[in-house]
Amino acid sequence: xxxxxxxxxxxxxxxxxxxxxxxxxxxxxxxxxxxxxxxxxxxxxxxxxxxxxxxxxxxxxxxxxxxxxxxxxxxxxxxxxxxxxxxxxxxxxxxxxxxxxxxxxxxxxxxxxxxxxxxxxxxxxxxxxxxxxxxxxxxxxxxxxxxxxxxxxxxxxxxxxxxxxxxxxxxxxxxxxxxxxxxxxxxxxxxxxxxxxxxxxxxxxxxxxxxxxxxxxxxxxxxxxxxxxxxxxxxxxxxxxxxxxxxxxxxxxxxxxxxxxx
Amino acid sequence: xxxxxxxxxxxxxxxxxxxxxxxxxxxxxxxxxxxxxxxxxxxxxxxxxxxxxxxxxxxxxxxxxxxxxxxxxxxxxxxxxxxxxxxxxxxxxxxxxxxxxxxxxx
Numbered sequence: 473x474x475x476x477x478x479x480x481x482x483x484x485x486x487x488x489x490x491x492x493x494x495x496x497x498x499x500x501x502x503x504x505x506x507x508x509x510x511x512x513x514x515x516x517x518x519x520x521x522x523x524x525x526x527x528x529x530x531x532x533x534x535x536x537x538x539x540x541x542x543x544x545x546x547x548x549x550x551x552x553x554x555x556x557x558x559x560x561x562x563x564x565x566x567x568x569x570x571x572x573x574x575x576x577x578x579x580x581x582x583x584x585x586x587x588x589x590x591x592x593x594x595x596x597x598x599x600x601x602x603x604x605x606x607x608x609x610x611x612x613x614x615x616x617x618x619x620x621x622x623x624x625x626x627x628x629x630x631x632x633x634x635x636x637x638x639x640x641x642x643x644x645x646x647x648x649x650x651x652x653x654x655x656x657x658x659x660x661x662x663x664x665x666x667x668x669x670x671x672x673x674x675x676x677x678x679x680x681x682x683x684x685x686x687x688x689x690x691x692x693x694x695x696x697x698x699x700x701x702x703x704x705x706x707x708x709x710x711x712x713x714x715x716x717x718x719x720x721x722x723x724x725x726x727x728x729x730x731x732x733x734x
Numbered sequence: 735x736x737x738x739x740x741x742x743x744x745x746x747x748x749x750x751x752x753x754x755x756x757x758x759x760x761x762x763x764x765x766x767x768x769x770x771x772x773x774x775x776x777x778x779x780x781x782x783x784x785x786x787x788x789x790x791x792x793x794x795x796x797x798x799x800x801x802x803x804x805x806x807x808x809x810x811x812x813x814x815x816x817x818x819x820x821x822x823x824x825x826x827x828x829x830x831x832x833x834x835x836x837x838x839x840x
Contacts, residue, residue: 518806522741523739523741523755523757524806526757526804526806528757529739529759532737533737680802683761683762683803683804684803684804
């Protein structure tokens with residue numbers, strides 16, 4: 473090897489190392505922690521017991537909706553899917569999932585609405601409506617305790633990469649990337665609150681600050697408002713891609729739905 | 735959909751202190767908030783919660799603005815006899831929810 477190529481390959485290695493450094497802060501798999509671990513003892517107790525977890529009110533509403541006939545087809549979710557406790561087990565842990573009719577990943581809420589419009593011939597439920605939150609909470613509840621397992625193949629890979637890019641892209645008037653707080657500075661405090669690692673393990677979840685149940689996209693939109701970035705609409709492709717990346721980033725972690733967060 | 739969830743032991747020994755947890759679905763709108771247009775959002779809260787044990791009132795709470803949404807009320811009572819516990823939440827705008835649970839006392 474000539475000196476020249478030697479120097480060039482050294483420069484290449486250095487460049488690679490630099491590039492790796494820029495994203496080196498990605499949290500190692502073993503050090504990932506759910507926001508649950510950063511909560512107070514009282515809030516954890518509230519989540520742990522169905523008797524005190526206010527999210528269960530939505531789960532019970534969701535169960536009622538699951539069995540109620542809707543739309544021109546006069547069909548209930550249960551008419552096709554049967555008992556959700558069996559048929560929906562582990563489903564939410566694999567969403568967003570690729571939908572071939574849309575040629576892109578869809579979130580659990582979008583999947584529910586696809587079923588509503590396609591099979592039940594009913595109007596789609598509005599994002600953050602009580603009904604959609606209740607149904608998604610009921611479906612996701614069936615995955616409680618199961619590990620998140622997102623299928624990434626050649627079709628979904630570009631969307632995962634788009635989500636990863638969004639997570640690391642500085643944006644908004646504060647010029648912040650998600651990763652700067654949630655990869656580099658988790659565990660420290662932002663004002664009075666502990667910065668979590670941003671693993672979406674418990675959505676839709678009951679936030680005490682919201683005094684109600686909310687979806688992951690509501691949370692993402694909150695964060696984007698916080699950094700004074702332009703906030704995409706509910707269901708926007710950017711948000712679903714980010715959701716996909718976050719779920720993949722939390723792969724193997726256990727679903728807590730309905731979680732409680734401060 | 736006004737929903738309430740009550741949790742208590744299905745059976746207890748006579749004289750035993752039992753814990754009862756109740757969770758009521760309610761927005762508990764304080765009456766102090768305003769819309770983005772400056773209009774006052776009218777108060778809509780649960781005013782009173784009562785628990786009767788075989789017809790005898792054993793627990794009562796008056797609620798006021800600035801209580802959290804979906805209030806969790808947990809309390810204890812002494813298991814005296816088998817029978818029914820009735821729980822009632824009464825609030826603004828005709829809000830009434832009643833739940834009944836039974837307990838076996840040996």
